[in-house]
Amino acid sequence: MSRPRTAAARLAEIRESFWLLPAIFSVGAVLSAIGLSALELQLDLPFGGVVPSGPSGARSLLSSIITAMISFTALVFSITVVALQLASSQYSPRVLRTFLQDRIIQATLGTFVATFLFAMVVLAALPDQANQGLPELSLAVSIALVLVSSATFIYYLHHITTVMRVSHIIGSIGAQTRRSIAGLPPPDDPQVVVLGEVTQTVPASEPGMVSNVDLPLLARLAREHDCAITVVPTPGDFVVAGAPLLRIHRIADATPRPVPVEAAEQGVTIGVERTPGQDLGFGFRQLADIAERALSPGINDVTTAVRAGQEAHDLLRRLATRPDPTHIVRDDDGTVRAQMRSISYDTILAMIIDDIRLVSRQQPRVQRLLDSVVHDVASVALPVHHAAIRRRLPTPAADNLP
Structure with a gap:
């Protein structure tokens, strides 16, 4: 199948894609982790007490975050895909596009992946020697991202159960079509x-x-x-x-x-x-x-x-x-x-x-x-x-x- 070949059409396709927002979150998490870890190790910022057990405790903490977030993301979205398939089979296969363009679903996936990637980069930046300084602020941000992911997950459950209701699906289709009608040429043309x-x-x-x-x-x-x-x-x-x-x-x-x-x-x-x-x-x-x-x-x-x-x-x-x-x-x-x-x-x-x-x-x-x-x-x-x-x-x- 042919794909958009003009710049405007390509940009429109990218804006409507499912992967754009998670990709932005992921890139932002990686760059933030690299920058923050490097800044802390170079400048020796005065943050301490986040991981009192030293490098071994930091590695254990970050490894737990990475493992948990990978499993958590896979479980949540595997169940979501099954639920969306059931919804599309009951209502119409064409309504699946509405879910894929939902920004809350995209932002939730982006938050989970960003938490995993941030922790992974910070883990790679940990020093080998116990007497070397730890990126304490980066570790604190990793913990904060886990808390944000937990809150996002709770809101995500509320949101996904709302948007899968048939009345909400029909209302979304109507709102989308009204925007298309508003974009029609003036009636007096x-x-x-x-x-x-x-x-x-x-x-x-x-x-x-x-x-x-x-x-x-x-x-x-x-x-x-x-x-x-x-x-x-x-x-x-x-x-x-x-x-x-x-x-x-x-x-x-x-x-x-x-x-x-x-x-x-x-x-x-x-x-x-x-x-x-x-x-x-x-x-x-x-x-x-x-x-x-x-x-x-x-x-x-x-x-x-x-x-x-x-x-x-x-x-x-x-x-x-x-x-x-x-x-x-x-x-x-x-x-x-x-x-x-x-x-x-x-x-x-x-x-x-x-x-x-x-x-x-x-x-x-x-x-x-x-x-x-x-x-x-x-x-x-x-x-x-x-x-x-x-x-x-x-x-x-x-x-x-x-």
Whole structure:
């Protein structure tokens, strides 16, 4: 699978990764231990009495800390991984990403590893002779880190049991999707832009999910080659190798120059899974998955399905007052240089209303909720969405919709 190739895309991938915060904690612990131990041994700082039994006692203390923290970290996160796997199998495999991006979980792992690494470096800095000075302050910091790790573990237990509750998972998905909605272009932007003839088509070099599109990069590329660029798939779509990825359009009377395929491909990130952000439908897909799985015979949790539908209701109502978004980058004179469609309101309704309604035929609570959701969004929706909503209303109500 291809990976982000632009600097902005690489930085975004690093910021969202699970390892970044633990790595920062680990590097900070190693550097602090080296600096503090060297400073104490060189300057003979006036700290004493922390380890009254001398170097042998210090080694015993640090060895115990190292051994305990390695075992403790492995045990805690082994149990956590099992718990997360059970949660993802009950709700949806796609919600596992929410846990991996949780900063508390990352900070807890970072604290445990930092305690282990700090103690290991201090152990290596201990002098061989009993008459030599000990890094007393470093030993005190090691003990303090153990206390911090213990407090962090207690808070971690509280946090992990909270975030694994289904109501919290659904609320997190809703909050994430609302941020994606807030990042959509203003509703008063022109939504239909007719570009010139297609002069070149850039195919996808390999299959995968479209996770991110760098429109500013594509716009700069279009200016350099006197053309306009349209992204064919929307974020969240799966593209097959060889399928159209980008289309190059003629601008007015200008003669576009061929756009290098490799340079154009850098504007579209293709990965192995969907990601939030530009993919507006990802949150709706997770909510629909949770509701459908909750209604399966093996789980039969109608209350969870209703809660997922209620969260989707708020999101659908927000989108009903906006036209289907098209992200556009223009020059100062208004010339369109790059554009990308987002998922349509009709597709989102099909994901939430049609899919859940299909598996909830024997659940009156869910059916009543879906009917009330469609009626409510119909009362606030723009005329452009009326046709999609009308198809999902009962016949008498659909006849009253303009």
